[in-house]
Amino acid sequence: MAGFLLGETAPGYWVVTAIAIIGGVLAGAEHQTTRDGALRGLAGGFLFGLGIWLAHMISADPELVHLPSPTVLIVLITTIAGVGLGALGGWLRSRQSSG
Numbered sequence: 556m557a558g559f560l561l562g563e564t565a566p567g568y569w570v571v572t573a574i575a576i577i578g579g580v581l582a583g584a585e586h587q588t589t590r591d592g593a594l595r596g597l598a599g600g601f602l603f604g605l606g607i608w609l610a611h612m613i614s615a616d617p618e619l620v621h622l623p624s625p626t627v628l629i630v631l632i633t634t635i636a637g638v639g640l641g642a643l644g645g646w647l648r649s650r651q652s653s654g
Contacts, residue, residue, distance in 0.1 A: 558607040562616020569620070575603055579637055583644020587652060592637045592645020600637015604630035 557575070560568040582599055583592030607631050609620065622629050 559614050561607065561611050561618050561620055562614050565619040576640060580638030580644040583641030584648045586645045586648060588649055589642050589646040592608025593642035596637035596639065596641020597634060599641065600634040601630065603637065604633030
């Protein structure tokens with residue numbers, strides 16, 4: 556969805572991205588350790604970025620939000636961010652469980 560919104564509405568793209576950020580932390584929090592949360596974030600971030608890139612390529616609309624050049628780098632950026640967000644969720648969960 557975010558990839559199609561990229562060429563339709565910048566605020567819509569950012570809303571979906573904000574929801575994905577929250578979801579990344581919450582998905583990581585489903586795991587007992589920081590490492591497991593980070594692995595979940597690796598998969599989630601990769602798939603989110605791949606979805607953005609593929610949908611944007613399919614739609615061929617001009618982007619309303621600046622993407623890196625080449626645009627496929629969005630996959631790397633979201634993967635790295637996903638690892639961090641998932642790790643944060645896993646870390647928060649591990650602190651809750653040990654406290």
